[in-house]
Amino acid sequence: MTGLTAAKTAIPAEGAWQQIVSFLSPGLKEIISAVPQRYLSELEEIRLRRDRPLMLGVGSADFFVRRDGSVNHIPAGAFVIEASDLEKVIHNISGYSIYALEEELRNGYLTLPGGHRVGLTGKAVLDNGRVKTIKHISGLNIRVCREVKGIAGGVLNKLIDHKTGSVYHTVIFSPPRCGKTTLLRDLVRQISDGVPGFNFPGRTVGVVDERSEIAGCHRGVPQMDVGVRTDVLDGCPKAQGMMILLRSMSPDVIVTDEIGKMEDIKALEEVFNAGVRVIVTIHGSSLRELAARPALKYLLQLNIIERFVQLGRSRGVGTVEKIYTGSDLLQLGVKQ
Amino acid sequence: MIKLIGGLLIVTASGLAGWKKAGLYSRRPRELRQLITALQMLETEITYVATPLPEALARTAEQMGSPAAALFGRIAAELRSGSGKPARDTWSESLQWYYPRSSLGESDLSIVRGLGNSIGISDRDDQGKHIRLAAEQLKAALAAAEESAQKNVKMWNYVGLLGGLVIVLALY
Numbered sequence: 329m330t331g332l333t334a335a336k337t338a339i340p341a342e343g344a345w346q347q348i349v350s351f352l353s354p355g356l357k358e359i360i361s362a363v364p365q366r367y368l369s370e371l372e373e374i375r376l377r378r379d380r381p382l383m384l385g386v387g388s389a390d391f392f393v394r395r396d397g398s399v400n401h402i403p404a405g406a407f408v409i410e411a412s413d414l415e416k417v418i419h420n421i422s423g424y425s426i427y428a429l430e431e432e433l434r435n436g437y438l439t440l441p442g443g444h445r446v447g448l449t450g451k452a453v454l455d456n457g458r459v460k461t462i463k464h465i466s467g468l469n470i471r472v473c474r475e476v477k478g479i480a481g482g483v484l485n486k487l488i489d490h491k492t493g494s495v496y497h498t499v500i501f502s503p504p505r506c507g508k509t510t511l512l513r514d515l516v517r518q519i520s521d522g523v524p525g526f527n528f529p530g531r532t533v534g535v536v537d538e539r540s541e542i543a544g545c546h547r548g549v550p551q552m553d554v555g556v557r558t559d560v561l562d563g564c565p566k567a568q569g570m571m572i573l574l575r576s577m578s579p580d581v582i583v584t585d586e587i588g589k590m591e592d593i594k595a596l597e598e599v600f601n602a603g604v605r606v607i608v609t610i611h612g613s614s615l616r617e618l619a620a621r622p623a624l625k626y627l628l629q630l631n632i633i634e635r636f637v638q639l640g641r642s643r644g645v646g647t648v649e650k651i652y653t654g655s656d657l658l659q660l661g662v663k664q
Numbered sequence: 665m666i667k668l669i670g671g672l673l674i675v676t677a678s679g680l681a682g683w684k685k686a687g688l689y690s691r692r693p694r695e696l697r698q699l700i701t702a703l704q705m706l707e708t709e710i711t712y713v714a715t716p717l718p719e720a721l722a723r724t725a726e727q728m729g730s731p732a733a734a735l736f737g738r739i740a741a742e743l744r745s746g747s748g749k750p751a752r753d754t755w756s757e758s759l760q761w762y763y764p765r766s767s768l769g770e771s772d773l774s775i776v777r778g779l780g781n782s783i784g785i786s787d788r789d790d791q792g793k794h795i796r797l798a799a800e801q802l803k804a805a806l807a808a809a810e811e812s813a814q815k816n817v818k819m820w821n822y823v824g825l826l827g828g829l830v831i832v833l834a835l836y
Contacts, residue, residue, distance in 0.1 A: 350746075415750060416748050419748070419750060419751065419784075420746075420748060423716040423717065424717040424743050424751045424783075424784040425710075425714075425716040425720075425784050426784060426785050426787065427710055427711075427786065427790075427791045428714040428715070428716050428717075430787060460787075461787050463786075
């Protein structure tokens with residue numbers, strides 16, 4: 329077991345909250361800046377809901393903020409978000425251009441410079457039964473993005489075939505919020521940059537980042553450090569994206585997040601056949617559970633994935649619980 | 665001799681005044697045409713390319729001549745300054761600033777000001793509609809402006825010159 333202590337190695341958040349505050353309205357900026365530093369340094373999200381109190385998510389708890397910047401567990405007396413506050417924030421995050429965010433509004437979120445994510449709710453406008461856009465935006469959730477560099481070192485060592493210098497086909501799986509994407513991002517960075525420590529020269533990595541979570545792209549430019557040899561296809565459906573990267577960018581490793589659909593697996597098969605290495609993440613708490621899903625069962629039966637990394641929270645977010653190899657699967661009876 | 669010089673001065677001054685007034689009438693259609701072109705560019709930037717507003721305005725300014733370039737350039741710069749002001753306030757303040765520098769009438773500017781209420785805050789189709797509506801209204805204003813230019817430019821040129829002569833003759 330390799331312990332990953334994400335919380336301890338996290339980059340200080342001073343820069344992060346200041347970046348976010350620059351998108352707030354002048355009034356909100358003043359209030360948040362007055363919040364005690366110990367809350368801001370662990371700030372995870374700022375929630376703005378029209379006509380309701382200003383709320384901060386800090387660690388795993390949430391707090392309501394008063395006009396003077398003091399925080400409290402009780403909503404009474406907290407600063408209430410007005411329409412004009414929301415309007416100004418929306419102006420700032422959209423660069424005065426709601427029309428330029430059609431795709432983002434359809435998906436319900438957008439990425440800010442710095443990789444921070446903003447979720448939006450309001451009234452959905454439908455077109456042929458599909459969400460066309462969101463109007464009358466009334467709720468924003470600004471999520472602070474923190475890069476945790478260096479956490480993948482221990483894992484990466486076990487994901488490299490030291491004889492040939494190539495990366496094993498790897499699946500990272502865990503329940504939600506266990507640090508899959510954070511680990512994946514750091515793996516991408518280290519595989520791309522190379523690790524002199526164990527004589528790994530660095531490989532060309534292609535990332536299909538459908539939900540902009542791995543590289544946190546803002547207008548196509550990665551806001552996180554994803555390494556020097558990394559190409560990111562932002563906002564692209566995974567199956568299509570893998571094919572595009574395979575054909576156009578000649579990657580050594582293709583990386584994508586949260587696969588699960590049959591079309592994703594079919595695309596992965598193409599990638600395997602092209603001799604390109606694959607690292608993907610999957611939601612799931614055990615190998616048995618993965619094997620119970622038809623699409624993933626098919627993937628397991630292909631007998632190609634060489635490493636399964638299971639993450640959990642037993643020693644904090646991002647703990648590597650176990651790394652399985654292909655032969656472990658046979659012993660566990662997961663594979664027929 | 666002094667009388668002659670005085671007379672000449674009066675005629676020149678009055679002629680210049682008439683010429684200036686006529687210039688106002690002939691510049692207005694030109695500026696309206698310029699605004700219409702600018703709005704068409706803005707529409708293309710927004711509806712086809714979805715360029716963010718400050719950038720779309722700056723690009724429009726780059727391609728425009730004076731004085732419309734100054735207007736769009738100013739709005740773009742104000743929006744980029746990160747004041748947190750809503751776009752419609754910036755828009756309308758910039759028009760206020762532009763008014764004394766242009767030959768446009770209050771009614772022309774109010775058309776553009778109206779556009780400021782909706783610029784940037786809706787989807788592309790909707791933005792296109794608002795911009796086209798403003799451009800159509802400006803075209804109507806242009807037709808009226810051209811007609812009044814035709815009537816007034818010549819008249820004010822003559823009125824200036826002849827008025828000066830009349831004054832000189834009366835004083836003689």
